[in-house]
Amino acid sequence: MQASRRRPARWALAAILLLPAAASLCVLGVRIATVAGPAGPLSTTTSGESVQLLNMLKVQRGLPLYDRPTEPPFYPVALYNAGFYAAYAWATAWLAPAIVDLTRGARLFSLALACLGLGATLAYGLVDLRRRGPGEASPMLAPAMVLAALATAFGGLPGWWVLSIRPDIGAAALGAVGLALAFTIGPRRELTAGLAAGAAMAVAWSFKQSCVLVFGGLLLAAMYQRRWRFLAGLVPPVVATIAGLHLLLGPEYRYNTVFATSLAGFDVQNVTTLSAHLAIKGILPLAVSILALATMRGAAWLRPDERIALAACAATTLFGGLAACLRNGSAMNYFFEFNAVAGFLAVILARRLVEAVATSERSARPALAALAVAVACASAQDVLRLAAPARFDLVQARFDVDRKAELDRVRTMLREADGPVYCQPALSGLSLDLPFPVYTFDDEPFFHRPAALRGLLKGPGVQGQMAAHHFRMMVVEAESDGLAGIVRDAGYVEQPGWTHLRVFTLPPPPMTARR
Structure with a gap:
């Protein structure tokens, strides 16, 4: 019993x-x-992952791991x-x-x-x-x-x-x-x-x-x-x-x-x-x-x-x-x-x-x-x-073929840009094999922004670089409304025809008046 x-x-x-x-x-x-x-x-699978990959690459390539993060142009953080x-x-x-x-x-x-x-x-x-x-x-x-x-x-x-x-x-x-x-x-x-x-x-x-x-x-x-x-x-x-x-x-x-x-x-x-x-x-x-x-x-x-x-x-x-x-x-x-x-x-x-x-x-x-x-x-x-991956933690929908196609499409544009570029997705451009080192600002809200407010940064800082149109082209994830707003406020022009990305280019130069 x-x-x-x-x-x-x-x-x-x-x-x-x-x-x-x-x-x-x-x-x-x-x-x-x-x-x-x-x-x-x-x-990326978690925020800040691209910064960690960048620092890992610095170790593998014999570059200094800990730079002064207040120095332009890259403002690196480890x-x-x-x-x-x-x-x-x-x-x-x-x-x-x-x-x-x-x-x-x-x-x-x-x-x-x-x-x-x-x-x-x-x-x-x-x-x-x-x-x-x-x-x-x-x-x-x-x-x-x-x-x-x-x-x-x-x-x-x-x-x-x-x-x-x-x-x-x-x-x-x-x-x-x-x-x-x-x-x-x-x-x-x-x-x-x-x-x-x-x-x-x-x-x-x-x-x-x-x-x-x-x-x-x-x-x-x-x-x-x-x-x-x-x-x-x-x-x-x-x-x-x-x-x-x-x-x-x-x-x-x-x-x-x-x-x-x-x-x-x-x-x-x-x-x-x-x-x-x-x-x-x-x-x-x-x-x-x-x-x-x-x-x-x-x-x-x-x-x-x-x-x-x-x-x-x-x-x-x-x-x-x-x-x-x-x-x-x-x-x-x-x-x-x-x-x-x-x-x-x-x-x-x-x-x-x-x-x-x-x-x-x-x-x-x-x-x-x-x-x-x-x-x-x-x-x-x-x-x-x-x-329901699209609504709950994005297990299956986090990486998709359409997104990859857009990244493949933007790669050529980034490589052909005449000057520095910024690419937030694709591990901040690292997996696109852009020139090394690349700009990575995933920690911008937690270091660069408060450092700029305290006057610790030398040079214009990340947002200052955007305002000065330092970047010839900027690619931002579609869901990054805050960053996209900063880029737009800096005068960059958002290009149509993109679903998973937001692609910004410099505004055309002003027309000179004819005499």
Whole structure:
């Protein structure tokens, strides 16, 4: 009788975990197909991607990575840490110099880094946790952990970022590696565990300066538990890396990564907007984290240091991410470290639910019901992404043949222009093989504009270049109404006959009056 009651609950658990994993993998498959296709490199997957590709190209071509971004004519900005640019330049060096191949390769490298974080999570769940006793030896245990981790790693929260040339996915993945090392080595070898975790956190920081939230959670948890030997190993690698890069890379590095990043303003409305997006796109990792933290006490196979560290890391990454969203230009990427922590909580929750169902615990049904609601919401979003791509996250319609045809058409015009050109789409002209370096101003609202307002820019600045008709031709994405308005106000003439692009040329010279 007891076994017959458990059977429906087991099937329910299997369905609940399978649905979001399958849906997220289907969306990921469509996204991979679109970026790998012929039109894939001709459009950005996230904002600012073209700037990162440009800086990666500078490393590959032996050019200085960190220039003074106040100097004309290009006003280059390299906002992130050198480890990110160097890693991507190294991983894609064999694809150079073809820009299209480099773009595809760099995006797939981001996916590989996301898989690295997933692998660290699964190594912790499948290897470290499973060898601890007592525990339920159900055949469902390993599949449940894998499905829970997959649904979290590739769900709606990371979205397109896992196929974008940005530092956030790699930094979060390295944070996951650090957590896995800290937990797997454990308190029996405190100093070794701290050194290993600290080294991973240092590499994560070398990708992006703000990726210290997992490190902060481990730090707070260790201080609370007075794990001084662990702290003695954890802190030095991170501090040495931060100090070393600031000292060795010089003032231009500090200007780009410290001062330039501080110029973006603050906006409380940005926090409320991104909080709403988090509640929608991140409903599964949020639900998984809450349920796992609530049911952790029943997990006899979890050590106290793991419980405290995961609770602390969940808090620092969630609330730290919300605080970071105060800055203009922030997006869902500030919650990727939280998503990495949620992956660990997901495998823990999966094991707890398998055990709860097998032993008919009272908490099993309410936990399954709450998880089912979150799964239904998350999976519905993925289904809508596939069924209505033009209205929901643009999965299939993001790259299309018509757009590629227009870019092919505009390429000749750009190359034949007598002087500098500006091309916002197609990764700011990089994939069109325009003369290098090219003008890239994706960070214009967050650095160039506030820098111009403070009088920091030498020369006319980006908008000043437009006003002075420095560019002979400008190509803007059709949906970029703000930029198109600035170009139009500068006196450029929009050419008819374009659907996916807005093509602007200089006005004709004034007619001289005849005598």
